[in-house]
Amino acid sequence: MVPAFVQIHTLTAYPAALLNRDDAGFAKRLPFGGVTRTRISSQCLKYHWRNFAGEHALYGIDVPRSVRSRETFKRLIARPLVEEGYPLRLVVAFALHLQQLIVSDEALSRADFNRLMRDEADDEALLDRLKSNQLIVLGRPEVDYLRRIIRERLDALREVWENASTPLSGEQLEQVYQELQAIGKGDLRQNLRGLRLAAGLDAALFGRMATSDVLARGDAAIHVAHAFTTHAEESESDYFTAVDELVVQDGEGELGSGHLNNQELTSGLFYSYVVVDVPLLVSNLEGVPRTDWQQADRTLAAEVVQRLLHLIATVSPGAKLGSTAPHAYAQFMLVEWGRSQPRTLANAFHRPVPLNGEGVLINSYRALGRYVEQMDRMYGKLTERRLAAIDLPEEVRCQLQVDALHSIPEIANWVAEKIREGA
Secondary structure, three states, X not given: OOOOEEEEEEEEEEEEEOOOEOOOOOEOEEEEOOEEEEEEOHHHHXXXXXXXXXXXXXXXXOOOOEEEEOOHHHHHHHHHHHHOOOOHHHHHHHHHHHHHHHHHOOOOOHHHHHHHHHOOOOHHHHHHOOOOOOOEEEEHHHHHHHHHHHHHHHHHOHHHHHOOOOOOOHHHHHHHHHHHHOXXXXXXXXXXXXXXXXOHHHHHHHOEOOOOOOOOOEOOOEEEOOEEEOOOOEEEXXXXXXXXXXHHHHOOOOOOEEEEEEEEEEEEEEEEEEEEEHHHHHHHHHOOOHHHHHHOOOHHHHHHHHHXXXXXXXXXXXXXXXXXXXXOOOOEEEEEEEOOOOOOOHHHHOOOOOOOOOOHHHHHHHHHHHHHHHHHHHHOOOEXXXXXXXXXXXXXXXXXXXXXXXXXXXXXXXXXXXXXXXX
């Protein structure tokens, strides 16, 4: 197989923000090089990139989405079937059977089936039986297929449930249970994996974990590192109040503070690193073996990566939007195309850059330039490169071995063309 990787490095500065919080409400942090840095988790970055709804949105492409939820079987499979007129109790039984096959490889047991049929709970409580104790990632094609299976099975049993008395007799329940058990794990697995983009775009890009062998486990074609500051953390505790305007209007000497609290604010220049495994991306999107990626249609993969570059450069984590407006564009983006094992440039900042002198941005540029120059000297220049940057010193551009600066749209188009060519 001919490998191909796109590597994307960015530097983005944020003043007075709280981009990604831990469970106590403080900024996430990372010890690196003997000092603590402010951090943005990869999960946070991916969430905002995939859910962005403006220009260059990933879901602006006409492809199926992925659904991440504990309530997929309740909301998107069972409830629509009940609204179509199928009996709720039987819908829940079939949906629960399919959910258990997908989550744990286990069919719905006869004892659980009988308990469900005797359950006197109201409709909503029965539907709540379908809430999973874990997030399930399914693509829209998979959701539609699972709903269709239940519809077909219940149509085959229509004479049993449409004209039967309530509750169903023991013989009728046995007919239902046998029809339910006829949904085998093997056929289910084969049919799900035969769907194009079965798991949806999200899973094709960022992967999904599967706890059974019914769903295809998806390896992530896009690898996202945690972003961190190139320098030691900078933060302060922001004390704030909210004014009670009616109290202030009384004019009786009250200061009118209706609420007071404090929150952490941070600032910093963040290094971010993303890798696109192009053969795996084409494989995930087109359903072909990874080894055959150059023979497959690469149009969709090219468009995905083209959009992704724009998102990485312009879409910020959205915490504290109303009070900090943390909207920042990258000031530096280096994009590489090559066949060698990817390598992060994070170690350029293993020694935290100083905040004085020429300033954190220029100091970070110089640290990055020195590191890349030394890596190229040690291993050789292994990638083709394109660069966009603001206020980049000329000597740093030379150290990075790029001939000229380009715009983000030009770089995105260059990468997309590389993928379409299968170069």
